[in-house]
Amino acid sequence: MPRFYFDLSRLDELLPDDQGVCVDTIDEAIFHARTVIDEMRDTGEIDLIGKGWCLSIRTEVDVVLASISID
Known part of the structure; x- marks a missing residue:
């Protein structure tokens, strides 16, 4: 089963999901x-x-598959 990560970002801020x-x-x-x-x-x-925040969904090898605006 694949693992997906959910990172929050805004301008130059990044809150990565570890x-x-x-x-x-x-x-x-x-x-x-x-x-x-x-x-x-x-x-x-x-x-x-x-x-201004966006939630990006990425794979284990850091490929972003989708982005969702939170506003």
Whole structure:
């Protein structure tokens, strides 16, 4: 099962994911990412971190497969 990593970035800031999540497909990884973003919205975390953030989904060899704007 592949491992996907979810990095947060904004301009020159990067918060890399060093643990990742094992899921079967990129579609499952995107679903997981959107679920986490929705939870961050519900708890108010998105308002606290500010605007302009992007969540990138990458492989173990640092290939970015998808990016989701958090705004």
